[in-house]
Amino acid sequence: MSLANPNRYESIRCVLMDIEGTTTDIEFVHSVLFPYSAQHLPQYVMDHEDDTTVQKCLLGVRQTLLDENEVTEAHTHTCIQALLHWIATDRKHTALKTLQGLIWKTGYETGAYQSHVYPDVLPALQRWQAKGLTLAIYSSGSVAAQQLLFGHTPHGDLAPYFSHYFDTTVGGKKEMASYQDIAKALALPPEAILFLSDMEDELEAAEEAGFQVIQLQRDDNVISGHVPYPVKRSFDAILP
Numbered sequence: 001m002s003l004a005n006p007n008r009y010e011s012i013r014c015v016l017m018d019i020e021g022t023t024t025d026i027e028f029v030h031s032v033l034f035p036y037s038a039q040h041l042p043q044y045v046m047d048h049e050d051d052t053t054v055q056k057c058l059l060g061v062r063q064t065l066l067d068e069n070e071v072t073e074a075h076t077h078t079c080i081q082a083l084l085h086w087i088a089t090d091r092k093h094t095a096l097k098t099l100q101g102l103i104w105k106t107g108y109e110t111g112a113y114q115s116h117v118y119p120d121v122l123p124a125l126q127r128w129q130a131k132g133l134t135l136a137i138y139s140s141g142s143v144a145a146q147q148l149l150f151g152h153t154p155h156g157d158l159a160p161y162f163s164h165y166f167d168t169t170v171g172g173k174k175e176m177a178s179y180q181d182i183a184k185a186l187a188l189p190p191e192a193i194l195f196l197s198d199m200e201d202e203l204e205a206a207e208e209a210g211f212q213v214i215q216l217q218r219d220d221n222v223i224s225g226h227v228p229y230p231v232k233r234s235f236d237a238i239l240p
């Protein structure tokens with residue numbers, strides 16, 4: 001891979017973005033969203049136990065607990081305790097992500113908080129949209145949670161900038177097959193897609209699938225040693 005080739009991004013037709021550590025400060029998720037969902041989850045599940053979506057989530061939690069031999073039967077109370085533990089340990093479980101999406105919706109809509117998006121993101125979205133690029137998100141948070149986050153930023157509603165949202169229902173972010181499926185869904189050859197993420201193992205999987213990749217380094221730590229991917233500190237210098 002040549003970092004010096006100035007034309008390497010000319011074929012790009014889509015920018016696919018990670019959220020945490022890329023468009024958004026990881027602290028927002030850990031200091032605002034996770035505590036809010038932990039605080040409101042027990043009551044939310046008990047209040048909405050008969051809703052179809054919540055029932056499906058509880059089934060998913062039960063199945064995982066039984067599969068992992070954590071319990072021999074899982075009542076709602078046991079499921080809630082497991083969900084709280086998964087929030088604390090940042091487990092990427094689809095049922096948890098769905099429930100968190102529902103709870104965060106309430107938080108956004110009642111104005112309990114706004115999301116965080118780095119100030120260089122909106123100008124980049126405008127710039128890339130003007131170039132005719134497709135803009136898409138791939139994050140471990142559910143699609144509903146992603147849309148809420150971009151719908152309630154201090155810079156306004158950014159959700160309409162993105163034509164595609166992908167979450168872990170397409171597969172894990174460290175698996176090459178997930179990126180192959182995303183390319184199919186976008187109807188683009190992999191090399192026409194630029195993936196932006198702060199995580200090396202995600203970039204590795206995307207690059208294996210043939211994507212172009214850039215690593216975001218949002219904090220002030222000096223990068224030392226071998227850097228396998230092009231690194232940028234903000235979106236300003238990406239497809240300027």
Ligand SMILES: [Mg+2]
Nearest residue numbers: 018020021198
């Ligand atoms: Mg990330």
